[in-house]
Amino acid sequence: MSIPLPRGPRPAAPSPASSALTFAWRAVLKFRHVPEQLFDLVMTPIMFTLLFTFIFGGALAGSSTAYLQWFIPGILVQTTVFNTVYSGMGLSTDLSKGLFDRFRSLPIWSLAPFAGLMVGDMLRHSIAGAIILGIGLALGYRPEAGLTGILASFALLLAIGFGWGWIFIVLGLVVRTPMTVMTLGFAVLFPVTFASNIMVDPVTMPGWLQAFVAVNPVSLMTTAMRALMAGTATLGEIGLALLGPAILTALLAPLTLALYRRR
Amino acid sequence: MQEDLAIRARGLRRSFGDLRAVDGIDLDVPRGMIFAILGPNGAGKTTLLRMLATLTRPDAGSAQVMGHDLSEHPEKVRAAIAMTGQFASLDEDLTGRENLVMLARLWGFGWRAAKARAGELLAAFDLAEAARKQVKDYSGGMRRRLDIAASLIVTPGVLFLDEPTTGLDPSARAGVWRLIRGLSAEGVTILLTTQYLEEADQLAGRIAVIDHGRKIAEGTSRELKAQTGSGVLHVTPLDPGNRAIALGILGEAAQADPEGARLSVPVTDDAEAAAHLARLAEAGIRLAEFSLGAPSLDEVFFALTGKEAA
Ligand SMILES: Nc1ncnc2c1ncn2[C@@H]1O[C@H](COP(=O)(O)OP(=O)(O)OP(=O)(O)O)[C@@H](O)[C@H]1O
Ligand SMILES: [Mg+2]
Numbered sequence: 001m002s003i004p005l006p007r008g009p010r011p012a013a014p015s016p017a018s019s020a021l022t023f024a025w026r027a028v029l030k031f032r033h034v035p036e037q038l039f040d041l042v043m044t045p046i047m048f049t050l051l052f053t054f055i056f057g058g059a060l061a062g063s064s065t066a067y068l069q070w071f072i073p074g075i076l077v078q079t080t081v082f083n084t085v086y087s088g089m090g091l092s093t094d095l096s097k098g099l100f101d102r103f104r105s106l107p108i109w110s111l112a113p114f115a116g117l118m119v120g121d122m123l124r125h126s127i128a129g130a131i132i133l134g135i136g137l138a139l140g141y142r143p144e145a146g147l148t149g150i151l152a153s154f155a156l157l158l159a160i161g162f163g164w165g166w167i168f169i170v171l172g173l174v175v176r177t178p179m180t181v182m183t184l185g186f187a188v189l190f191p192v193t194f195a196s197n198i199m200v201d202p203v204t205m206p207g208w209l210q211a212f213v214a215v216n217p218v219s220l221m222t223t224a225m226r227a228l229m230a231g232t233a234t235l236g237e238i239g240l241a242l243l244g245p246a247i248l249t250a251l252l253a254p255l256t257l258a259l260y261r262r263r
Numbered sequence: 264m265q266e267d268l269a270i271r272a273r274g275l276r277r278s279f280g281d282l283r284a285v286d287g288i289d290l291d292v293p294r295g296m297i298f299a300i301l302g303p304n305g306a307g308k309t310t311l312l313r314m315l316a317t318l319t320r321p322d323a324g325s326a327q328v329m330g331h332d333l334s335e336h337p338e339k340v341r342a343a344i345a346m347t348g349q350f351a352s353l354d355e356d357l358t359g360r361e362n363l364v365m366l367a368r369l370w371g372f373g374w375r376a377a378k379a380r381a382g383e384l385l386a387a388f389d390l391a392e393a394a395r396k397q398v399k400d401y402s403g404g405m406r407r408r409l410d411i412a413a414s415l416i417v418t419p420g421v422l423f424l425d426e427p428t429t430g431l432d433p434s435a436r437a438g439v440w441r442l443i444r445g446l447s448a449e450g451v452t453i454l455l456t457t458q459y460l461e462e463a464d465q466l467a468g469r470i471a472v473i474d475h476g477r478k479i480a481e482g483t484s485r486e487l488k489a490q491t492g493s494g495v496l497h498v499t500p501l502d503p504g505n506r507a508i509a510l511g512i513l514g515e516a517a518q519a520d521p522e523g524a525r526l527s528v529p530v531t532d533d534a535e536a537a538a539h540l541a542r543l544a545e546a547g548i549r550l551a552e553f554s555l556g557a558p559s560l561d562e563v564f565f566a567l568t569g570k571e572a573a
Contacts, residue, residue, distance in 0.1 A: 002445065003415065003445050003446060003449060004383045004384070004387055005446075005449050006418055010370065010371070010417045011371035011373075011376070012371050014370075018368070019369055022368040025365070025368075026357065026361075029357055033356050033357065033397055034356050094354075097352065097353075097355070098350055098351070098352035099354060101346070101348060101352055102352045102366070102413065105318070105344070105345070105346065106366070106370065107341070107370070107371070108369050
């Protein structure tokens with residue numbers, strides 16, 4: 001058996017952008033080979049949308065259609081935030097399989113695998129968001145700001161996904177198994193998304209809870225999403241919504257790098 | 264720094280909590296050689312390899328790999344080596360081709376060149392037909408070959424192979440052995456770990472035996488055998504009733520297999536084995552089966568340390 005071993009000089013190390021692009025290509029391939037993962041991503045939000053709209057919608061907002069106007073921007077935020085858990089699980093799987101050992105021995109920008117994960121996430125968030133929005137539109141949701149509102153709110157959604165994604169990348173790096181990442185993730189995300197203004201207007205909640213809901217980043221993001229869809233968004237609202245993701249990125253991106261180098 | 268050494272390690276140590284996984288190991292691996300690290304489960308083989316491959320930081324000690332210092336220039340060490348870990352480091356969801364194209368891209372190949380390199384390696388590793396299958400559908404042997412191919416996108420100075428044949432059937436194992444010999448013939452230095460004396464014996468120019476994080480012996484296969492006996496004669500009497508008599512004929516060193524009807528006796532060469540067989544025949548003891556094998560790892564350990572392997 002003869003093995004082709006090139007003798008000449010090796011190619012020059014790839015640029016950060018080129019290696020991130022390669023990792024993004026990998027994420028797209030995964031979508032192609034494992035389309036079932038889409039099912040995991042949108043199943044729960046679809047169920048939530050149907051349940052809340054038809055069972056609680058009338059009681060909460062007077063009619064199902066009126067409730068949809070309230071709920072759809074919020075469920076988009078919830079879908080995105082929950083889906084960041086899956087990228088942490090994917091990372092944890094790669095780490096446990098030793099794939100990252102290989103990546104670590106390559107002459108690439110050390111954050112490139114994470115940038116690639118992020119690009120894959122953006123794709124996932126866009127697809128999941130589009131499906132949920134599509135269902136909303138079919139049920140009668142009508143964003144006042146039309147297409148502009150949708151595009152603007154999706155841009156915000158991606159920023160949210162980017163920021164929150166770091167939480168689970170860090171978890172993926174420190175926790176041993178993908179299952180633990182999921183359990184931990186859901187344990188945090190359920191209370192944080194429910195104690196927000198996604199499902200109901202917080203006016204009927206007890207005062208201490210209202211105080212929490214008011215500063216909960218999930219509420220701030222949801223408020224901005226609603227405003228963008230309605231075409232009434234102020235710079236302040238958008239700024240507050242981006243505050244959480246910005247802080248998370250500023251803190252956790254360097255932490256990710258440190259954890260990764262230390263392993 | 265000696266130019267003729269691919270790896271030179273001194274006093275490498277690494278603990279996990281209270282456990283000393285690698286407890287002061289020196290290693291000199293000449294360039295171009297196949298060097299085997301032989302040891303039972305938990306001996307510290309993986310930890311040692313990972314330290315040399317810059318994937319685990321040593322607590323103490325130093326090493327140079329292809330002339331580069333492990334702690335001072337880990338990036339230069341990385342550029343000079345490739346490692347195929349104990350468990351496949353592949354993306355199971357992707358196809359074999361996609362895995363290799365991805366890695367070639369990450370080594371800096373353009374798309375077209377990456378695809379060409381992937382095609383070359385798939386053909387050389389007999390994976391061309393499976394190129395478009397997802398890795399999760401590969402057999403153990405195919406996965407191993409792909410994993411090794413993935414370490415050869417560019418030509419490494421040293422290739423680390425952690426238990427390259429554990430879990431493979433005999434024909435897949437023979438395939439991997441051929442591969443390793445082929446790579447060595449191309450001038451690649453190979454440091455491999457194994458739990459099988461036979462594998463080390465078949466492939467390696469030198470063997471280091473490690474246990475509990477320490478090196479307990481090192482030498483060529485011939486030198487080790489001088490210490491451990493070159494082989495073991497196994498015989499199974501046709502009539503189980505003859506086992507006790509046969510054991511007496513084979514002498515003091517002979518042992519009865521606790522589970523089967525087999526008897527084993529260490530021998531230094533084929534002539535001694537033949538002599539044992541002749542004496543059994545003279546005594547009229549018919550055999551159902553006999554074979555001459557390399558001593559097992561347990562027997563090597565017993566010979567080297569006088570203790571059972573851990
Ligand atoms: N990351 C880790 N954390 C804690 N203990 C570890 C870690 N890695 C290895 N060990 C321990 O160190 C010892 C040596 O492990 P190592 O994996 O190096 O052995 P090995 O010779 O490769 O064994 P095997 O043949 O089973 O692969 C074992 O007792 C193992 O449990
Ligand atoms: Mg091991």
